[in-house]
Amino acid sequence: MEPDYPAHWxxxxxxxxxxxxxxxxxxxxxxxxxxxxxxxxxxxSIYFRxxxxxxxxxxxxxxxxxxxxxxxxxxxxATLGTEMVAVVRFDRMEQQDSAEVAFLVEDAHQGRGVASxxxxxxxxxxxxxxxxxxxxxxxxxxxxxxxxxxxxxxTAQSQFEDxxxxxxxxxxxxxxxxxxxxxxxxxxxxxxxxxxxxxxxVVVIGAGREVGGVGQTVLRNLxxxxxxxxxxxxxxxxxxxxxxxxxxSVSAIDEDVDLAVVAVPADAVLDVVEECAEKGVKGLVVxxxxxxxxxxxGRARQDELVRIARAYGLxxxxxxxxxxxxxxxxxxxxxxxxxxxxGRGRVGFFSQSGALGTxxxxxxxxxxxxxxxxxxxxxxxDVSGNDLLQYWEEDPATDVILLYLESLGNPRKFARLAxxxxxxxxxxxxxxxxxxxxxxxxxxxxVLGLPDAAxxxxxxQAGVIRVDDLAxxxxxxxxxxxxxxxxxxxxxxxxxxxxxxxxxVDACVAAGLEPCPPANLGAGAGARDYRKALEELRCEVDAxxxxxxxxxxxxxxxxxxxxxxxxxxxxxPLLATFEGRMGMPPELRVPGEDGDPGKGSVPxxxxxxxxxxxxxxxxxxxxxxxTPQGTPPELDGVDTEGARAVVEEILAAGxxxxxxxxxxxxxxxxxxxxxxxxxxxxxxxxxxxxxxxPVVVRAADxxxxxxxxTVRLGLSDAGGVxxxxxxxxxxxxxxxxxxxxxxxxxxxxxxxxxxMDDPDFGAVVSFGLGEVTARLLGDEAFRLxxxxxxxxxxxxxxxxxAPLLFGRYGYPPVAVDALADLxxxxxxxxxxxxxxxxxxxxxxxxxxxxxxxVGARAVIRDAVGPRPDRGPRRLRQxxxxxxxxxxxxxxxxxx
Numbered sequence: 001m002e003p004d005y006p007a008h009w010x011x012x013x014x015x016x017x018x019x020x021x022x023x024x025x026x027x028x029x030x031x032x033x034x035x036x037x038x039x040x041x042x043x044x045s046i047y048f049r050x051x052x053x054x055x056x057x058x059x060x061x062x063x064x065x066x067x068x069x070x071x072x073x074x075x076x077x078a079t080l081g082t083e084m085v086a087v088v089r090f091d092r093m094e095q096q097d098s099a100e101v102a103f104l105v106e107d108a109h110q111g112r113g114v115a116s117x118x119x120x121x122x123x124x125x126x127x128x129x130x131x132x133x134x135x136x137x138x139x140x141x142x143x144x145x146x147x148x149x150x151x152x153x154x155t156a157q158s159q160f161e162d163x164x165x166x167x168x169x170x171x172x173x174x175x176x177x178x179x180x181x182x183x184x185x186x187x188x189x190x191x192x193x194x195x196x197x198x199x200x201x202v203v204v205i206g207a208g209r210e211v212g213g214v215g216q217t218v219l220r221n222l223x224x225x226x227x228x229x230x231x232x233x234x235x236x237x238x239x240x241x242x243x244x245x246x247x248x249s250v251s252a253i254d255e256d257v258d259l260a261v262v263a264v265p266a267d268a269v270l271d272v273v274e275e276c277a278e279k280g281v282k283g284l285v286v287x288x289x290x291x292x293x294x295x296x297x298g299r300a301r302q303d304e305l306v307r308i309a310r311a312y313g314l315x316x317x318x319x320x321x322x323x324x325x326x327x328x329x330x331x332x333x334x335x336x337x338x339x340x341x342x343g344r345g346r347v348g349f350f351s352q353s354g355a356l357g358t359x360x361x362x363x364x365x366x367x368x369x370x371x372x373x374x375x376x377x378x379x380x381x382d383v384s385g386n387d388l389l390q391y392w393e394e395d396p397a398t399d400v401i402l403l404y405l406e407s408l409g410n411p412r413k414f415a416r417l418a419x420x421x422x423x424x425x426x427x428x429x430x431x432x433x434x435x436x437x438x439x440x441x442x443x444x445x446x447v448l449g450l451p452d453a454a455x456x457x458x459x460x461q462a463g464v465i466r467v468d469d470l471a472x473x474x475x476x477x478x479x480x481x482x483x484x485x486x487x488x489x490x491x492x493x494x495x496x497x498x499x500x501x502x503x504x505v506d507a508c509v510a511a512g513l514e515p516c517p518p519a520n521l522g523a524g525a526g527a528r529d530y531r532k533a534l535e536e537l538r539c540e541v542d543a544x545x546x547x548x549x550x551x552x553x554x555x556x557x558x559x560x561x562x563x564x565x566x567x568x569x570x571x572x573p574l575l576a577t578f579e580g581r582m583g584m585p586p587e588l589r590v591p592g593e594d595g596d597p598g599k600g601s602v603p604x605x606x607x608x609x610x611x612x613x614x615x616x617x618x619x620x621x622x623x624x625x626x627t628p629q630g631t632p633p634e635l636d637g638v639d640t641e642g643a644r645a646v647v648e649e650i651l652a653a654g655x656x657x658x659x660x661x662x663x664x665x666x667x668x669x670x671x672x673x674x675x676x677x678x679x680x681x682x683x684x685x686x687x688x689x690x691x692x693x694p695v696v697v698r699a700a701d702x703x704x705x706x707x708x709x710t711v712r713l714g715l716s717d718a719g720g721v722x723x724x725x726x727x728x729x730x731x732x733x734x735x736x737x738x739x740x741x742x743x744x745x746x747x748x749x750x751x752x753x754x755x756m757d758d759p760d761f762g763a764v765v766s767f768g769l770g771e772v773t774a775r776l777l778g779d780e781a782f783r784l785x786x787x788x789x790x791x792x793x794x795x796x797x798x799x800x801x802a803p804l805l806f807g808r809y810g811y812p813p814v815a816v817d818a819l820a821d822l823x824x825x826x827x828x829x830x831x832x833x834x835x836x837x838x839x840x841x842x843x844x845x846x847x848x849x850x851x852x853x854v855g856a857r858a859v860i861r862d863a864v865g866p867r868p869d870r871g872p873r874r875l876r877q878x879x880x881x882x883x884x885x886x887x888x889x890x891x892x893x894x895x
Contacts, residue, residue, distance in 0.1 A: 003070050006070050006125070009023075009024065009025050009076065010023065010025070011023045011121060011872070012875040013873055013874055014189050014191075014315075015112045015113045015114060015117065015313075016191065017113070017191060018188065018282070019080075019112070019314075020309075020310045020311075020313050020315065021078045021114065021117075022078070022310060023077070023078050023118065024079070025068075026065070026066055026075040026087065026089075030084065034057070034084065036083065036084070037106060038057050040106055040107070041104070041107060042107045045110075048138075048141075048142045049104045051164070071092075073090075074125055074129070075088065075089035076089070076121055076125070078117075079311065080109070080311070080312065080313055081313075085109045085114065086105040086106060087103075087104050088102070088118040089122075090102075092129075092131065095133075097130060097131055097133060098133040098134075099126060101122065101136050102136065103115050103118065113188060116152070117184070117872070119152060121872045121874075123872070126171060132172070134167075137167075138164060138165045138166075138167060139164060140165055146158075146165060146167070151180070152169065153177030153178070154169045154176075156170075185873045189390040190390040192283075192315045192383075193375075193383070193391035196285070196375075196383070197391075198326065198331055199259035199282070199283070199331075200256075201229045201257050201259070202222060202227065202231050203234055203260045204218050204219045204261045205234040205261065205264055206263035206288075207219040207241045208238060214263040214288070216242060217339075218263060218336070219242055219244070221335070221336060221339055222333070222334055224334065225325075225332050225333065225334035226332050227332050228329075231244065232244075233246040234247050234248070235247075236249070249275060250272075250279045251279055256280065258281065260281045260285070261285045262284055262318075264288060265290065266301060266319075267301075269286060270305060270308060273308050274308060277308070277313070282314065283314055283316075283317070284314055284315070284317065285318060286305065286378075287378075288320070290320075292320075293379060302381050303381075303878040305381065315387075316383060317377060317378070319378055319381060321376045322336050322338065322355075322376030323337060323338075324373075324375045325338075325341055326372075327341060327342070327372060336374070336376065337354075337358065338361050340361075341361060341374070342361060342370050342371050344372070344593045345369055345372060346398060346599075347364075347369065347371050347372060348371070348398040348402065349364070349371050349373070349375075349402045350376075350385050350388045350402070350403045352377050352380055352404060352406045352407070353404065357376040360404065361374065364474065368584035369478055370597065372395065373397070373398065380409065384410075384876070385403050385408075385414065386409070386413050386414055389417040389418060390417065393424065399480070402428050402429075402477055403427065403428070403429045405432070408431075408760070410760075411761045411868065413869040414462075415461070415462045416462075416869060419462040419463055422621075422625070423463070426480045426621055427462075427463070427464050427465065428477055428617075429464050429466050430468075430469060430472075430473050431455065450758055450760070450761060453778065454782040458783070460798065461784060461791060463621065463624045465620075465621050467617065475610055475614040479573065479575055479618055482590075482597060482603060483574065483600075483603065487542045487622070489513045489542065489623075490540070490541045490542045491514065491515045491516065491541055491544070491545060492515075492519070492540065492541035492544045493516070493545050493547070494518070494533045494545070495521065495547035495548075496547065496549065497547060500608050501518035501520055501547060501608075502518070503607070507612035507613065508612050511615075513612070519537065523551050524554075526554060526555050526558065526559065527562050530548070530562045530563070531566075534546070534563075534566040543575075544575075545612060545615065546563050546574060546576045546577075547608055548563075548579060549580060556578075557587055560588050560602075561587075563576055563602050564589075564601070564602055567600055567602055568590070568600045573618070574602055575602065575603050575604075576605070577606070577607060580606050582604060582606050584603060584604070588601060588603075627790060630788035630789055630790040632786040632788055632827070633824060635669065635828065637669030638668050638669060639667040642667045643668065643832070644833065646667060647833055651860060651862060658858070658859060659857075659858050659859070660856070662674075662856060664836075668826070668828065670826070671853065672855075672856045673741055673744065673852055673854050674742075675739045675854075675855075676690070676739060676741075681721070681726070684697060684721050684724075684725045685721050685722065687740040694714050694742075695742055696712065696713050697711075697715060697724040697739070699736050699739070700736075700737040701737070704732065706775075710731075712727070712728065714743060721740070725738060741854065744845040744847065744852035745848075747848070748814065748845040749770075749847075750770030750771065750843040750845055750846075751769050752775075752780075752840070752842045752843060753823065753826055753842075753844050754766045754767075754838075754840050754841070755830040755836060756839075757834060761868065762784065762785070762867040762868045762869065762870070763867070764783070764785065765783050765795070765823060765826055766780050767781055767798075767799065768781070769804065770843040770844075771801065773801075774799070774800075774801045777800075779799050783795045783827070786824075786830075787823055787827035792820035792823040792824045792827070793816075793820050796819060796820060805819070813848070814847055814848055815849055816846070818846070818849075819851050822851050822853075826841070834867055835861060835862065835863050836858060836859075836860060837859045837860065837861045838858060838859040839856070839857075840857045841856050842857075
């Protein structure tokens with residue numbers, strides 16, 4: 001019987017130079033591919049692999065190399081188009097947890113990072129098959145391979161014997177191996193976007209003579225922007241378009257082509273992609289519609305587009321997109337349908353919506369702001385916001401990142417990348433679909449299972465500035481792009497209008513800022529008055545809001561000059577409501593590149609409330625950035641292997657929809673207060689005697705126990721227990737069972753801690769108070785696991801009812817540090833045990849000296865496949881997403 005082909009090992013990957021390749025297990029029908037691959041190898045590559053000359057492979061050898069069992073003998077190949085360009089394999093050794101490994105990469109593709117990404121995928125396959133060590137024999141002269149193994153990030157040992165270097169790699173994940181993988185992923189994906197945004201030449205396929213046609217519009221915009229390279233129109237019937245010579249096909253162009261803009265009908269796009277691949281084009285921008293947004297047939301066409309492009313090494317922007325742009329004077333790329341771009345600036349802009357993209361660019365231009373680069377992803381079948389984060393993180397031309405998102409393809413990866421990027425550059429996001437969580441059918445990403453409120457708190461954890469709408473996004477962006485970050489929440493207000501000054505102060509208080517008494521200068525205030533007031537404020541505040549709304553025309557130029565001067569001299573952010581104007585008025589600008597606004601320019605807002613709202617977002621971001629990120633702390637009393645054994649035992653016993661996780665929690669140093677189910681007065685009293693007085697009698701079903709009047713507290717004698725048992729039995733009826741539990745120390749605050757294994761975000765920890773009102777209002781905050789100490793502390797403070805834990809409103813201050821420790825432990829459990837689909841600690845009573853976990857329930861199930869953003873690097877799979885993960889679906893839930 002033939003072995004089962006492990007299709008889940010297949011993957012599209014980005015290589016170090018930004019190109020793509022397809023990885024898959026080798027098959028017996030790859031014999032001809034292997035022979036052709038071998039014929040292109042140099043003598044040196046063959047010598048390094050086989051330790052001697054071997055001009056050709058025999059039929060027997062070809063059969064041996066291509067026929068594997070995918071368990072003890074595994075081989076993965078990398079393909080580009082129709083050719084094999086690399087192969088890596090392992091063969092299990094007598095020591096069952098070790099395997100001998102060998103690599104072979106075609107000479108023309110060496111140095112592209114093929115071996116490193118194959119190593120990641122082979123390691124994952126080996127770990128799946130129970131292999132923990134790789135052994136490789138390498139010739140001493142093969143320094144590249146020796147260096148490769150030593151730099152893989154895994155613990156490596158080497159010894160010299162019999163004329164070869166024997167390398168032994170421990171395949172356990174280490175911090176170093178994780179960092180190496182992330183760094184390679186970052187460089188590769190950033191390079192793939194750089195290739196798209198900095199082409200040396202562009203071809204527009206489908207550029208016809210029709211004025212206003214999609215292809216001709218893109219062509220004219222490229223020419224109008226004075227693109228710094230040749231532009232080639234392609235049309236099969238015409239000889240020239242917009243005064244430029246046209247070609248019948250891409251292959252008819254004699255010169256190399258870097259970027260192709262595709263504007264042909266949808267049913268012709270696949271043929272064009274193959275033609276571009278044969279020409280050696282490096283990237284595609286597909287502005288054509290008629291793909292996923294049209295239904296299943298279009299979605300299948302979209303998937304095939306991406307499959308073909310990736311197989312030949314191309315990244316794809318779109319389809320159904322507006323295009324891409326780069327204002328760098330060395331590039332001057334406007335490969336979009338927007339006739340006019342904003343000037344040069346320090347803002348990178350990503351939009352999923354093609355239709356909205358033109359309006360967004362117009363708004364940027366109206367405000368007098370500039371951009372560095374712009375990408376409209378349309379259906380986002382391939383290139384996504386995650387790719388742009390990788391690029392913009394290191395892009396010296398970009399200081400602020402703006403994202404308009406309608407969906408998240410890999411939310412956990414987004415959170416990881418955004419958290420890392422936001423430490424260097426602010427990321428401002430408008431995430432639409434918050435009410436319905438709906439996603440246009442064309443997008444290559446499913447809807448999210450978590451509620452929108454959860455998304456907001458996860459953005460907070462990552463340092464992402466989430467705003468409600470596009471106007472707020474630009475309000476925040478113009479402050480971040482041109483002014484420094486504030487050092488704190490103290491705000492000075494200088495105004496020539498008492499009423500507007502009061503509005504600004506009220507807005508500061510409402511936003512959690514600390515306004516100083518406003519400096520009211522009077523309606524006739526001029527430049528000298530503003531200079532004096534600003535000088536007096538500069539040392540007392542962290543940011544200044546200057547309001548200038550003269551009732552009659554005044555010396556606005558002189559006042560503006562003072563605002564700019566103070567902003568530059570103090571190094572503190574200054575923003576204005578300047579004559580009710582929006583954006584970057586010329587009077588408030590510091591000249592930058594090509595006359596566009598430069599650093600130190602003062603942004604203006606139509607109303608002081610809008611200025612304060614933008615400032616509040618920036619203050620919170622600056623505070624997050626100054627807070628240490630931390631790492632998950634070391635914990636005592638944790639037995640991870642023992643916990644895994646408990647999960648395996650539960651699964652072996654059939655799991656079930658709901659289990660008692662007390663033993664599992666104990667492996668992480670978490671004690672659940674024991675409770676005993678009772679069926680009579682006598683059993684209740686006996687249970688109380690065993691557990692210790694005082695006790696609580698309640699409904700055994702937690703859902704029933706949450707109802708008012710279903711718990712009797714502080715019972716200190718047998719008579720009280722009997723009366724409580726009779727009272728609750730009569731109230732709840734014979735079908736509801738009761739339980740007895742020792743009473744936790746009082747006073748205490750009830751809280752709820754939950755863990756869920758979300759299909760999009762992976763392991764997520766949530767926290768909220770157990771009070772009825774908090775439950776009804778959904779006052780709950782979320783963090784991705786594992787948690788740092790800083791994550792746990794911020795999670796506790798993120799809920800609106802958090803003041804009850806800190807001695808407010810008559811409640812005693814409680815042991816918040818012990819609660820944070822519990823959250824860290826639960827987060828580690830969630831991260832290390834993917835089999836825990838759901839865990840509810842409810843209630844967790846937080847007292848003055850510690851926490852008491854009074855109730856706990858869990859759902860345990862087999863983990864299927866790697867969690868999001870885990871495992872080796874791979875691009876998002878094509879194929880129709882599961883659309884059933886809406887607001888009422890997602891992770892398993894306890895009843």
